[in-house]
Amino acid sequence: MVLLDVRDLLEKPGAARRVTLEERFDQLGTELARGEEPVRLEITLASVIEGVEVRGPLSGRIAYRCARCLKPFEEEFRVEVRELFAPGASDEADEYPVTEGHIDLEPMVRDAVVLGMPFSPLCRPDCLGLCERCGGDRNLGECTCGPDVDSRWEILDELELDD
Numbered sequence: 738m739v740l741l742d743v744r745d746l747l748e749k750p751g752a753a754r755r756v757t758l759e760e761r762f763d764q765l766g767t768e769l770a771r772g773e774e775p776v777r778l779e780i781t782l783a784s785v786i787e788g789v790e791v792r793g794p795l796s797g798r799i800a801y802r803c804a805r806c807l808k809p810f811e812e813e814f815r816v817e818v819r820e821l822f823a824p825g826a827s828d829e830a831d832e833y834p835v836t837e838g839h840i841d842l843e844p845m846v847r848d849a850v851v852l853g854m855p856f857s858p859l860c861r862p863d864c865l866g867l868c869e870r871c872g873g874d875r876n877l878g879e880c881t882c883g884p885d886v887d888s889r890w891e892i893l894d895e896l897e898l899d900d
């Protein structure tokens with residue numbers, strides 16, 4: 738949990754405050770991605786009729802593993818959030834709760850950052866991946882299995898076609 742006290746903003750429409758913080762968030766990742774470094778938040782908390790609106794950029798670095806060749810690499814990210822925190826928010830609504838005058842930034846950060854992560858991260862768009870037969874890294878020329886020829890086409894090659 739990364740809690741912020743917003744009691745100064747509740748029921749004061751028009752009031753706003755800027756918050757800059759760097760924080761490490763747990764469970765920020767997927768099978769092939771890890772956000773272990775702190776995330777930087779430069780957010781504005783604005784009092785609105787329904788509660789508190791949080792908006793601004795989140796940025797940081799994510800450590801990935803390439804989905805094709807498993808090589809580790811890092812990439813920076815920057816996502817803009819604009820979310821409503823409301824007292825009595827339900828899970829179904831597209832908003833986050835205000836609990837006892839505090840908001841927890843963690844679910845919002847996790848949603849925004851994990852949603853922005855590629856489902857299939859690649860070390861480079863044309864990564865050749867690993868050979869399915871020998872396991873060698875094709876990017877490094879470790880595989881010498883030769884072209885993968887489908888046996889049905891080999892048979893066709895042997896047919897002599899007479900005009």
Ligand SMILES: [Zn+2]
Nearest residue numbers: 803806860864
């Ligand atoms: Zn790769």
Ligand SMILES: [Zn+2]
Nearest residue numbers: 868871880882
């Ligand atoms: Zn191979």
